[in-house]
Amino acid sequence: MHWQDPRMIFEHIPGEKTFKNRTILTFDLKSLEKLWIPVLDVFFSNEKSARHHDIISENKRLRIDSAGVIYYEIRLSTLLTCHMKFQHFPMDVQTCGLMIESFAYDIEDLQFEWLDDGINLRQIELPQHKMEGLSLQQCNCERGSFSCVEAKFYLSRQMGYYILQVYIPTTLIVMLSWISFWISINVTPARVSLGITTVLTITSQRSALTQSLPVVSYVMSIDIWERSLSSYFIHVKVCSNDLSIKMSICMAYVFAAVVEYAIANFNNKPEIDRLSRRAFPLSFMLVTLTYYVYFTICASEIPELQKQITHVLGQNGVENISEIQKLRTI
Structure with a gap:
């Protein structure tokens, strides 16, 4: 995730790494204690269990570019709930979601938005399912006016x-x-x-x-x-x-x-x-x-899903934001 903090703006430093034509610096994880990080307020609303990765060290990364944009990355493994419908099993299409919400800050103080390349599916392979695509969207928070984003994954079963x-x-x-x-x-x-x-x-x-x-x-x-x-x-x-x-x-x-x-x-x-x-x-x-x-x-659910999918997967699982009509029909 990333956000902009005007206090972190600095001059371009020649010879340093650049990202989007801006100087970007990588900081030690100890610097996290001196920054306000909205991720501390994030939780997965459909989570059953989760864990951090800390071998050999904590899997976190902090970068700041010259425009004051802070890039914070953390590696997590989560087990999420997914309400499946098996009426058409084994020719079924399942929709599973990843819901991220703000816990303490309401929508006036903190808002989440997906990047166009916020999720990378290129290396995901499943033994029983084929990843048809995904949609990145805002979701409704049942607890009140809190920011919420959702990624929906569309899976068709391998026959x-x-x-x-x-x-x-x-x-x-x-x-x-x-x-x-x-x-x-x-x-x-x-x-x-x-x-x-x-x-x-x-x-x-x-x-x-x-x-x-x-x-x-x-x-x-x-x-x-x-x-x-x-x-x-x-x-x-x-x-x-x-x-x-x-x-x-x-x-x-x-x-x-x-x-x-x-x-x-x-x-x-x-x-x-x-x-x-x-x-x-x-x-x-x-x-x-x-x-x-x-x-x-x-009875296929693909025609209905075509109205929702925003990211279609092309050959070799490469993400391709293209015409929905090119979606494979099961």
Whole structure:
């Protein structure tokens, strides 16, 4: 942070370091005791915990330029709260903020403002998220008329892990269940075993996935995916079994009375399987397409965030204040 103190103005000193065409001097940390520093009145309103870095010495720096501008830097590590929404998980976009407020001085005595280059995101890499951008803005202080600034970070989740560990395996299991349509309806044990195996497999997959998911009281997009797959397995299993039982009952009760009933029932079974061979893959593709279109476009939060983001990250994470329309669409 920096501020200007007219008492610190001094003449240009030839041979010294310059910053913005002004002489700038670096002072010992003991000089901090002789200066008024507004940072002593600063706190992070959404902080859970924080600590200073003091190895090998305190990580602080004090510089003053010839125009009386004081540059004070301090290294802190903070753990901040972030209210996340997981309705679209794992295709969600999260907004996390860093809120800085004045504790004792009201807005008439002390005001905070962000610099254009106040935050550097070039070296930030996250394993599960991609930094889409940030916005620097003023915020409202709930305690009264105190100065408050906020940096909002917009994070989109990386889908690679969930594609490899959830979507591809469950899709393959669904496709495996379709094999029963090419098995004769008279081979009841094979069809029942295949149906039960696919149900147990997806249930096991669901149990393993639940342990790593956030605990929330609402339905997430991945829940809809898992439930829709389960319904596909149940339909495959129940439809095959019901047809076998129904046709067996029909054959048992009406075979002796009406031969043509038995022939009609026998001819209907293959037609249902042939229909299922096309209907299930096509309907599954339609459901999958609808699922992805809804949660990646219609339900995406990026269009709304485009109105707020002021700093867009370009290639290699380099901060680029450019046209918002160039923001990557998830």
